[in-house]
Amino acid sequence: xxxxxxxxxxxxxxxxxxxxxxxxxxxxxxxxxxxxxxxxxxxxxxxxxxxxxxxxxxxxxxxxxxxxxxxxxxxxxxxxxxxxxxxxxxxxxxxxxxxxxxxxxxxxxxxxxxxxxxxxxxxxxxxxxxxxxxxxxxxxxxxxxxxxxxxxxxxxxxxxxxxxxxxxxxxxxxxxxxxxxxxxxxxxxxxxxxxxxxxxxxxxxxxxxxxxxxxxxxxxxxxxxxxxxxxxxxxxxxxxxxxxxxxxxxxxxxxxxxxxxxxxxxxxxxxxxxxxxxxxxxxxxxxxxxxxxxxxxxxxxxxxxxxxxxxxxxxxxxxxxxxxxxxxxxxxxxxxxxxx
Amino acid sequence: xxxxxxxxxxxxxxxxxxxxxxxxxxxxxxxxxxxxxxxxxxxxxxxxxxxxxxxxxxxxxxxxxxxxxxxxxxxxxxxxxxxxxxxxxxxxxxxxxxxxxxxxxxxxxxxxxxxxxxxxxxxxxxxxxxxxxxxxxxxxxxxxxxxxxxxxxxxxxxxxxxxxxxxxxxxxxxxxxxxxxxxxxxxxxxxxxxxxxxxxxxxxxxxxxxxxxxxxxxxxxxxxxxxxxxxxxxxxxxxxxxxxxxxxxxxxxxxxxxxxxxxxxxxxxxxxxxxxxxxxxxxxxxxxxxxxxxxxxxxxxxxxxxxxxxxxxxxxxxxxxxxxxxxxxxxxxxxxxxxx
DNA sequence: GCTGGCACTCGTCAGTCCGGAGTGCCAGAG
DNA sequence: CTCTGGCACTCCGGACTGACGAGTGCCAGC
Numbered sequence: 001x002x003x004x005x006x007x008x009x010x011x012x013x014x015x016x017x018x019x020x021x022x023x024x025x026x027x028x029x030x031x032x033x034x035x036x037x038x039x040x041x042x043x044x045x046x047x048x049x050x051x052x053x054x055x056x057x058x059x060x061x062x063x064x065x066x067x068x069x070x071x072x073x074x075x076x077x078x079x080x081x082x083x084x085x086x087x088x089x090x091x092x093x094x095x096x097x098x099x100x101x102x103x104x105x106x107x108x109x110x111x112x113x114x115x116x117x118x119x120x121x122x123x124x125x126x127x128x129x130x131x132x133x134x135x136x137x138x139x140x141x142x143x144x145x146x147x148x149x150x151x152x153x154x155x156x157x158x159x160x161x162x163x164x165x166x167x168x169x170x171x172x173x174x175x176x177x178x179x180x181x182x183x184x185x186x187x188x189x190x191x192x193x194x195x196x197x198x199x200x201x202x203x204x205x206x207x208x209x210x211x212x213x214x215x216x217x218x219x220x221x222x223x224x225x226x227x228x229x230x231x232x233x234x235x236x237x238x239x240x241x242x243x244x245x246x247x248x249x250x251x252x253x254x255x256x257x258x259x260x261x262x263x264x265x266x267x268x269x270x271x272x273x274x275x276x277x278x279x280x281x282x283x284x285x286x287x288x289x290x291x292x293x294x295x296x297x298x299x300x301x302x303x304x305x306x307x308x309x310x311x312x313x314x315x316x317x318x319x320x321x322x323x324x325x326x327x328x329x330x331x332x333x334x335x336x337x338x339x340x
Numbered sequence: 341x342x343x344x345x346x347x348x349x350x351x352x353x354x355x356x357x358x359x360x361x362x363x364x365x366x367x368x369x370x371x372x373x374x375x376x377x378x379x380x381x382x383x384x385x386x387x388x389x390x391x392x393x394x395x396x397x398x399x400x401x402x403x404x405x406x407x408x409x410x411x412x413x414x415x416x417x418x419x420x421x422x423x424x425x426x427x428x429x430x431x432x433x434x435x436x437x438x439x440x441x442x443x444x445x446x447x448x449x450x451x452x453x454x455x456x457x458x459x460x461x462x463x464x465x466x467x468x469x470x471x472x473x474x475x476x477x478x479x480x481x482x483x484x485x486x487x488x489x490x491x492x493x494x495x496x497x498x499x500x501x502x503x504x505x506x507x508x509x510x511x512x513x514x515x516x517x518x519x520x521x522x523x524x525x526x527x528x529x530x531x532x533x534x535x536x537x538x539x540x541x542x543x544x545x546x547x548x549x550x551x552x553x554x555x556x557x558x559x560x561x562x563x564x565x566x567x568x569x570x571x572x573x574x575x576x577x578x579x580x581x582x583x584x585x586x587x588x589x590x591x592x593x594x595x596x597x598x599x600x601x602x603x604x605x606x607x608x609x610x611x612x613x614x615x616x617x618x619x620x621x622x623x624x625x626x627x628x629x630x631x632x633x634x635x636x637x638x639x640x641x642x643x644x645x646x647x648x649x650x651x652x653x654x655x656x657x658x659x660x661x662x663x664x665x666x667x668x669x670x671x672x673x674x675x676x677x678x679x680x
Numbered sequence: 681g682c683t684g685g686c687a688c689t690c691g692t693c694a695g696t697c698c699g700g701a702g703t704g705c706c707a708g709a710g
Numbered sequence: 711c712t713c714t715g716g717c718a719c720t721c722c723g724g725a726c727t728g729a730c731g732a733g734t735g736c737c738a739g740c
Contacts, residue, residue, distance in 0.1 A: 061720045139477045240591035251580035401733045
């Protein structure tokens with residue numbers, strides 16, 4: 001009973017603080033939420049909550065503010081799922097359905113997510129390693145210069161130029177091409193890479209060297225980390241709403257947003273199946289970002305999470321709404337990638 | 341004589357204000373710069389300069405601050421070319437020489453530029469229309485599904501999938517390929533597009549429809565505006581140095597940086613031949629950005645400007661240094677693209 | 681045409697003061 | 711044991727003030 005009320009108080013504090021951006025006191029609390037007790041009672045509960053580390057006072061005789069721990073409890077136990085409105089769902093669907101290719105899907109998703117949450121949105125490109133090979137093509141630009149093209153199930157196309165020592169004839173090329181196709185098409189990237197390495201290079205000789213060079217280029221394209229690290233950011237203008245705390249919060253965040261490796265670490269491991277990960281303040285890997293939270297989830301066709309998308313914002317944010325938006329966008333993006 | 345001193349005073353005001361970020365008074369001026377006259381004399385000059393609209397006072401009895409018009413005069417007539425130091429030149433060269441492909445060149449250039457100038461750097465991808473066709477390739481993924489690959493002199497590769505009604509045979513494909521190559525290779529994009537359109541589709545029939553579809557895809561790839569509009573931004577963390585004026589300056593700028601179309605308009609037309617364009621405050625196309633300046637120049641192999649790069653920053657900036665940095669980076673990037 | 685001097689203007693800063701919001705604690709009532 | 715009303719206390723924030731100093735404009739004199 002008492003425990004229940006304490007939790008209700010915590011929830012009320014979080015909600016009010018998120019809405020008003022000001023420390024919330026006992027009186028305002030009983031007025032604005034219908035808890036049927038007096039301010040004095042609430043004060044006692046608050047003292048207990050502070051004792052347990054869920055809330056804190058900026059200074060003596062100010063209202064209370066949730067701590068990271070408080071937000072954590074709120075997110076874990078006090079959040080009721082807030083479904084998206086029909087209008088929002090329709091907006092998401094129509095906006096994303098208009099996308100023409102992978103780049104466009106990513107671009108639109110980021111914009112959408114930043115608008116829905118009014119936070120900075122971050123989205124990782126579909127990870128190469130989880131996709132399969134749709135096609136491999138070899139083109140002789142000149143007799144000693146080959147263009148290797150790799151087409152993936154995600155619609156991504158990678159190409160590499162390969163210079164070879166000895167001119168390659170048409171029959172050699174055709175043989176190599178069919179070998180590559182046979183080995184790689186339909187396989188997941190890591191498997192395809194293995195299969196390629198195992199390709200019989202034939203008897204020693206010039207053709208063998210060519211095969212080796214092409215295979216190397218292909219494998220490199222498959223494991224190209226720069227593509228895996230590709231991240232798109234949107235809605236940075238929302239940072240302007242941070243208002244105070246420019247140097248302590250906005251600057252490190254801007255720096256992080258430019259370092260894609262850092263960003264990826266921030267987003268964390270992709271979690272599939274509709275689970276949204278929330279990382280609050282100091283829980284993240286970077287001390288400088290102690291006042292920012294990350295709300296992220298995995299996306300990708302079917303169960304398999306291909307990559308991560310989410311938002312970065314102040315710890316003081318509307319977690320239920322943000323989580324719902326992130327989940328909804330991830331779901332729609334997954335569906336679209338599935339169809340393509 | 342008197343005119344000369346007035347200009348010297350203006351220059352001193354601009355330099356001091358840029359350095360200190362504080363309105364500069366007559367006394368400080370004579371002390372810090374070796375103009376051999378008394379403060380009173382300087383005050384008279386200042387009054388005249390203010391009359392002419394080059395400087396202004398934030399409030400009565402404060403120091404003077406340059407107006408946009410004052411900066412303009414400073415940039416046009418008072419700027420002595422400040423050459424890059426040897427160390428800086430070497431840093432630029434070594435950093436950019438390590439780039440492995442076009443994406444990397446752009447990425448590194450932006451980072452470099454933002455570090456050199458401590459401003460937000462912006463760089464447009466090489467414009468398609470100014471480059472030439474290096475190679476065209478046709479690949480039949482399936483009999484009715486063709487991959488069209490377009491390789492440009494800038495190293496850019498565009499590809500399109502084309503679905504055709506009737507299966508395409510190998511000989512048809514070879515004939516079409518050689519026709520395309522003949523028409524397009526070596527030509528500038530607009531010319532190539534024209535040549536393609538003029539391709540004789542042969543007698544009416546299934547092959548003709550295929551040709552038409554492929555040509556359409558190629559021309560579309562050539563004039564793909566999304567590629568022309570691609571812009572990379574770096575160094576946004578430098579925005580944190582704006583300090584005050586968050587809503588009035590930083591927010592509109594962040595918004596502009598996300599809208600690539602807006603950004604391109606901001607950069608303006610590419611100017612070749614080492615000419616650096618400076619747009620100060622209200623001279624730009626957007627009122628919201630009245631307190632920001634743009635320093636930009638064209639880059640590209642030889643004389644021909646392919647695209648634009650530059651920086652965006654507060655009107656209160658070190659114009660000579662920034663202009664030198666922009667020019668230097670553009671020059672090195674051009675050289676690298678020339679070699680490739 | 682330059683300079684020194686002088687009166688004047690104003691923004692800034694430190695200090696002071698006051699109101700209000702909020703707290704903790706305590707005694708008393710269910 | 712739990713809740714409540716009351717009370718004294720704390721402390722932030724805004725408003726106000728006065729001294730200070732940087733800077734100006736103007737004028738008379740060289």
